[in-house]
Structures are given as structure tokens and as C-alpha cells.
Amino acid sequence: MIYKKSLVFLTTTCLSIASFGQLPEKVGGLLNVDKTAANLSKTENPRAGLKYMLDKESVFYVPSPVNAINYLDNRPNLPDVLNWDPNLVLVSRSLDWGVTSGPMQFQKVGAVKRNGQYLTVWKRDKKGSWKIHLRAEVENHGKKKSTGLEYYEPDNKPYLKHRSVKRLEQREEVVFQTDELFSNILKADTRTGYSEFLADDVRYYFPWKDEIVGKDNVLEFLKKDRIEIDTEPTEVGRAYSGEFAYTLGTATVGTKEKVLKFSYIRIWQLKDDFNWKVILEMMFEK
Secondary structure (H helix, E strand, O other), X not given: OOEEEEEEOOOHHHOOHHHHHOOOHHHHHHHHHHHHHHHHHHHOOHHHHHHOOOOOOOEEEOOOEEEHHHHHHOOOOOOOEEXXXXXXXXXXXXXXXXXXXXXXXXXXXXXXXEEEEEEEEEEEOOOOOEEEEEEEEEEEOOOOOOOOEEEEEEOOOOOOOOOOHHXXXXXXXXXXXXXXXXXXXXXXXXXXXXXXXXXXXXEXXXXXXXXXXXXXXXXXXXXXXXXXXXXXXXXXXXXXXXXXXXXXXXXXXXXXXXXXXXXXXXXXXXXXXXXXXXXXXXXXXX
């Protein structure tokens, strides 16, 4: 196994810095950063919590991509209350790249509470601090209880330490081409494409749908709601150690009622059979 995958079932109210400290060190370090920011958002304000995680290259999708620091400095119309709880965390062997995601709630004073899911791709800066590379959100009805915390703790197996920029770009191109192949199959048949490229335990975030866990459940959702999806990748990033990556792009989604334009983020993992599989996909407003 490339990664030690574990499930930790905790109630939301029990998730704390102390709890995360009991997790393996590598994923626990990233999870503590995300949770510390969530606590700042709750005890001070959402702007303080979000800014805690940023550097000058961080990007928010709101829904178009914007420089996150510039966005917050321009005093956007943030919710008065913003809470989030990670229920998925992974860290690469090279300890330079990670992902957190989970449920969130937000509210303006005097308005009803709203729900959704967030997804953050992280990179480590030169000082070794975890900072947001990109963050996106999707709204849902919040009717389903969040799943337990799942994490991927990296093992200590060696990995190739490439120094050539060209070679690193070639490695990213492999992932991009995989997404292009996925997208080409989707044009022919949506369910065939997802059946081929989703991991069995994938997490799926779709507007106004609660988190869907498991490939069979995603395929059932697509069939039941008669969803047809075409995608086009535009961006790729890969961990230095190579076993995780993301792709980002545009999506045309046909439902029973209409055709919608979305953006998407896919988190990929290189499996033991050397095939890339999507372990998380988010569709969000373009």
C-alpha cells in the first residue's frame, strides 16, 4: 500500500486540536493548521480564520479564481459566521502537498444558516508552513450527517527526487493527459467514464447534494438524476513525490431540467496498480 488509510469516527463536537494531536504526526500537522484557522474564524471572525492560512500565491474560487489576500483585503461581503470541520486529510510523502475537505456552515446575521462543502489544496512554503494553494466551496442542503474523519498518512518509502524542471513538467503532463482521457470518455458516456476513473471510495461534491461517498453511490446518483457531464481540464498540479495530484477545469452538466456551466477540481491518487484514480471530485459554480 502506498498510504496508510484510516477512519477515525468522532462526533463533530469532539474534534479539537487535542484530538488531532493524537493522529499520526504528518497528517496531524496539516489538520491542526486547518482546525486552528477554523477556530479563529469562530472565535474572532471569518476573515481572520481565512487569512491565517494564506500566502501571496493562494487562490480562492469565489466562484472565479482570485488572489486570496487581495480578495480579503478588499473587504468582500463575507458571512458573519463561517464554520468548517475537515473530515478528509492527506499529505504526500514529500510533505510538500496536501488536501483537506469537509462540511461547512455559514450565515449572515438575520438570515438562515446555510451549508456546504469546502476543498483545500495545500502547499508548504520555504519555512515549512502549510499555506493554501487553492480553495473552493459548494453549497448543499446539509441534511446528511458528516462521515467520520478519514486520513492518508504517508509511509517512509523512498521516491525519486527529480531536479529537472522539464522532468517535473512531464510528470504533471501524465496526470493532465489522464484527465483528458477521462474527459474524452465522458463525451461518449458519462457513467462509463466515471466507472473507469473513480476510486471505489471516492468522495463526490455536487451543488445542492450532500457529500456522496463511494463509486457505486456516485454512479447511482448520476443514473437516478439523469446527469450527463462533459469536462475539459485546464490546470494540473502534482506532489513532488508524485503519488497525489489535482486537475482543474470546466464542466458542462446536463440535468433533467437544464444545462449548467461549472468548474471542477479532481484529486488524483496513483494506486498500487500504477493507475491514476480520482479520490475526490468537486463540481462548483463557474
